[in-house]
Amino acid sequence: MLVPFEVAKGTYALQLNAGAFGSLTLKINVTEQGTYKTELSAEQPNMEGHSDSTFTYNLTLANRTASKQQYALTAEPPAGWDARFSSGGNNVTAVDIEPNATSSITLTLTPSEKAEAQTYKIPVHASNSSTAADVTMEAVITGTYGIDLSTSNQVLSANVTAGGKRTLELSVKNTGTAELTNVSLTNTAPTDWEVTFEPKTIPSIKAGESVPVTATIRSSDKSLSGDYVVGLTAQAAEKSADAAIRVTVKTSVLWGWIGVLIIVAVLGGVYWLFRKYGRR
Template identity: 40%
Template sequence: MFKRRFISLLAIAIIVVGAILPLDRAFAMDNISLFSAYTGITASPGEKTKYDVDVINNGSSIQTMSFSMEGLPKGWDYSISSNGTNIQELSVKGNSETPITVEITVPLDADKGDHEFQLVATDGNSPSSVPLSISVKEQGSLKSELTTDQANLEGHADSTFSYTVTLNNKTKEAQSYTLSSSVKDGWLVRFLSDSNSVTSVSLEPNTSVDITVEAIPPQNIEADTYEIPITAATNDSSSELKLEAVVTGSYDVEISTKSEVLSDTINAGSDKTIELVVKNTGTSPLVDIELTAETPSNWETEFDESTIAELEPGKSKTIKAKVAAPKDAIAGDYVTTFSATADQASADATFRMSVETSTLWGFVAILIIAGVVVGLYLIIRKYGRR
């Protein structure tokens, strides 16, 4: 009898307690769902990714929950925020939804591949979750790295080869890098950051900087492919990158005379032929070299050939230039500038011509002087005795 009465009292107590406590507390998460439009993201080591997640309360009462991340790889960090504020718990009104942001930091040494995990919301009894994943597109490592999108450039010998390289600090500490190059054969290499010449740069963890590398070849370099190794080094490590410069050759031309004497004499009203020598002093062929002359007023110049179709490196060609002085040219020095011009190079030669009085007028002057002397002699002889 006593046993039956005890069981009855216990049943009544359970009913009373159940009536007092909110029954939906134990089954609250049955009305909660998590939704994200983008559950799979691609990222690189060291990158931060974000998921926008809606917490939906389909019930009629307020639901309070906490969050956790299950299956997240070791060493990966995450944070959860709502309206810009980091949160640990969230309460959602009945028949409403609240957006949250899940930020996950992929570590610098993350393994390449697909990583799956899930965001879990729970009130301590019944959980809700949404599956998420990150595809790491490259193998991570804790190191420094020099990279470039264009390691090979082509140009002629008097070009400046300009490369853009990126220095990445994929370590967990700030680093100071010394920049250098071990290029040979007389090349000049310099580094520029923000248009300033530098020999070192400092980087915070998981940051990068673009650096311009300028490589200037030595004079008279031969056409070939040259390797330009560069290094960014710290006290503990270094990163190297090999650049390439394809030198197609140099372009240069000279113009002078056979004797290399750039002066002569000429009589007014006469002409003189000058033998000009055009030489290709570069390492690449020159084509369509045009010969021109800039003369004093009323002077004339004529070339036996005004164009050289092609001139190989080290070769020369003799061109005859006939220079004519006007009849009324006054005695003195006159300058004529000869030019040899191609698309790739040009050169000038300044030639000085000294105009002399005509020989005929010299004889005439001598005869006049002689006549004057004879006349004076006769006058003195005739009248000197008186």
């Protein structure tokens, strides 16, 4: 027995007449009024996070029509944002739903890195040529993360003698609109080199503020003359920044004078030998 979709919720009595065999009364309980509509709803349509957050919404698409439907899924995010639908663990752009059945769909929104702090409304559509449904998601961007690491004078080069040390004044700046927390300083340096920071960890940096850090670079006493690269990293819980310092190692002046003295001594020895044995 097919119950028309327009029948209202309630209990209905039907009389079956079997002629000479008598009649039978049936009662049918309609628990929900049918429609010819498609319904699209979200478990939690409003979410909040930073610009580098990922917003995930759980949607339910219900086919209330009398036939199987294929729905195209689309969203209208702001420019620079990415919107992806998935169902059953697979990315989809459309879903098939049997009559009076539902499908669970996940919408994942990735904001633009330049998204400003405000509330964004993202219309979502499930549609085909005969029926459609819409719902609007909200993504509240509370701030953006940004960090910059450089020297105080913006010069990313230094000189040092083999086995010597050089001190650099660094600046760690919060270039975003949200506070940075637990900023640690680390490095990658040539073998047998040593780099220390003061302070090594910064508890927090408020938006727009800078914190000075002193880095001490000590080269290996076995380093040959030439250019070396020391990598510095400021790593926050939310964001990180790198700086590459070109360090030029020069031969110690002491060894230069020792070389000069050796040459003078050799020349002096040759001259003495020449004077002593040269006329024989």
